[in-house]
Amino acid sequence: MAKYVGAIDQGTTSSRFIVFDQAGSIVSVAQKEHQQIYRKPGYVEHDPIEIWRNTESVIAEALARKGLGPRDLAAIGITNQRETTLIWDRHTGTPLHNALVWQDTRVDSIVAEYARDGGHDRLRSKTGLPLTSYFSGLKLRWLLDNVPGARERAAAGDVLFGTIDTWLVWNLTGGQCHITDVTNASRTQLMDIRTLRWDDDILALFDIPDACLPTIVSSSDLYGEAVGLLAGVPIAGILGDQQAALVGQACFEQGEVKNTYGTGCFMLMNTGETPYASKHGLLTTVGYRFGEAKTVYALEGSIAIAGALVQWLRDNLGLIEQSTDIEPLARSVPDNGGVTIVPAFSGLYAPHWNAGARGLIGGLTRFANKGHIARAAIEATAFQTMEVLQAMTQDTGIAVKELRTDGGMVVNELLMQFQADILDVPVVRPKVIETTALGAAYAAGLATGIWGGTDDLVGNWAADKRWQPVMPENERRRLNAGWAKAVGRAVDWA
Numbered sequence: 001m002a003k004y005v006g007a008i009d010q011g012t013t014s015s016r017f018i019v020f021d022q023a024g025s026i027v028s029v030a031q032k033e034h035q036q037i038y039r040k041p042g043y044v045e046h047d048p049i050e051i052w053r054n055t056e057s058v059i060a061e062a063l064a065r066k067g068l069g070p071r072d073l074a075a076i077g078i079t080n081q082r083e084t085t086l087i088w089d090r091h092t093g094t095p096l097h098n099a100l101v102w103q104d105t106r107v108d109s110i111v112a113e114y115a116r117d118g119g120h121d122r123l124r125s126k127t128g129l130p131l132t133s134y135f136s137g138l139k140l141r142w143l144l145d146n147v148p149g150a151r152e153r154a155a156a157g158d159v160l161f162g163t164i165d166t167w168l169v170w171n172l173t174g175g176q177c178h179i180t181d182v183t184n185a186s187r188t189q190l191m192d193i194r195t196l197r198w199d200d201d202i203l204a205l206f207d208i209p210d211a212c213l214p215t216i217v218s219s220s221d222l223y224g225e226a227v228g229l230l231a232g233v234p235i236a237g238i239l240g241d242q243q244a245a246l247v248g249q250a251c252f253e254q255g256e257v258k259n260t261y262g263t264g265c266f267m268l269m270n271t272g273e274t275p276y277a278s279k280h281g282l283l284t285t286v287g288y289r290f291g292e293a294k295t296v297y298a299l300e301g302s303i304a305i306a307g308a309l310v311q312w313l314r315d316n317l318g319l320i321e322q323s324t325d326i327e328p329l330a331r332s333v334p335d336n337g338g339v340t341i342v343p344a345f346s347g348l349y350a351p352h353w354n355a356g357a358r359g360l361i362g363g364l365t366r367f368a369n370k371g372h373i374a375r376a377a378i379e380a381t382a383f384q385t386m387e388v389l390q391a392m393t394q395d396t397g398i399a400v401k402e403l404r405t406d407g408g409m410v411v412n413e414l415l416m417q418f419q420a421d422i423l424d425v426p427v428v429r430p431k432v433i434e435t436t437a438l439g440a441a442y443a444a445g446l447a448t449g450i451w452g453g454t455d456d457l458v459g460n461w462a463a464d465k466r467w468q469p470v471m472p473e474n475e476r477r478r479l480n481a482g483w484a485k486a487v488g489r490a491v492d493w494a
């Protein structure tokens, strides 16, 4: 009998396939980076064909490494970078344009038009999301406006819209399934977060024909069987990557929080069965929905640039050769030497939502060197996380007892200690930091009986390392005030 569960984790920078056993431990993994396409300032694109080819290649590689085949997999789950938007031809499966990545800000001017018409409050109360360039709805509108003939063909049902989950399921099933799960749908700004249906008023407002939209499904269910490489394997779980990490970290109780440090950084708090409207710049989003069970909602603090700043130092400035070099470079100095970086490359997301913000490096003197820049880059992620956690506490009144962390950056122990210090909250890293993939595997395994319920998943979670805050209060206050001053300079720059 098949004893493993596979998970495709299609992220902003790379695609992974991970095979898990019933204890939630990794059996095999393969990973491949894809190209980031920056054609103009503010434009960020991915090639959907490259993403699908890389997905196929990592599946083949991870299986081959351990001599596994489709018969060894009881099910697969999918987790993905959210909001990234594409359209393709229903008949040929060919994309009509590169995917517009979640960080892409080309729709800023459309956002400004809607904002002038006072659309903000209406959209926020229905979808839980503020009016910004981040979400899929206006990106889809841009594609329908700018790809010749796309709107007419979409209205006729010949052109399909999807986020990356939809695109992967479409390809995995040989074009049989056009679906998206509730967590991904909750990031389009086209779904009513209470009814979990596409909202006709918003579709009319954004001029989007409903014939191109996928069917919204739960996060854990038998959606269909794969063809090709994984022939016959049930596809049984889909979660946006940040919601998948919430599940992978077993945050099933109201008030439990996780923070994922990848390209961006995303903190989610489980808020139970009612959507919670933020007054402090957080998003209301669907956390997960398993089968027909009640929907669980989350409050989210989204930070656009975290690990991406490390990549920028690597790729645009050549300061380091690989991301892992940032920690030794930062440790070459005892502190940031007065340097602060605000990485507002796509404006500032939570809690500011300031589209006009732009990045800055402040506090430079002749004394500043590469080590100070590296240190300031790491600290920027921790400061942004501090702002988001403060907003969460203000919104919910819940004082978080410890922060569960995961994602590619948490190997950086300097970051983990500084994070605990700047929050004055213990930070804990679990044994499996691939919680995003694990969450998708859990969703698929729950639907196929590999795990009986969430108690089994809570039992699988184990801490690897904890960092206790050691920074004196006056130092924490001084550093936080310095950050606030720098953010004040970065906002409304453009």
Ligand SMILES: Nc1ncnc2c1ncn2[C@@H]1O[C@H](COP(=O)(O)OP(=O)(O)O)[C@@H](O)[C@H]1O
Binding pocket: 011, 012, 013, 014, 261, 262, 263, 264, 306, 307, 308, 309, 310, 311, 323, 324, 325, 326, 327, 407, 408, 409, 411, 412
């Ligand atoms: N040692 C490190 N210190 C800081 N950042 C790191 C380190 N190793 C990797 N990163 C960053 O982590 C990110 C990759 O994390 P990952 O979770 O794979 O991202 P994503 O899912 O967004 O593609 C990259 O932005 C990279 O720069």
Ligand SMILES: O=P(O)(O)OC[C@H](O)CO
Binding pocket: 010, 011, 012, 013, 080, 081, 082, 083, 102, 240, 241, 242, 262, 263, 264
């Ligand atoms: O791919 P990641 O891990 O950077 O996550 C991206 C988020 O889903 C964007 O909302």
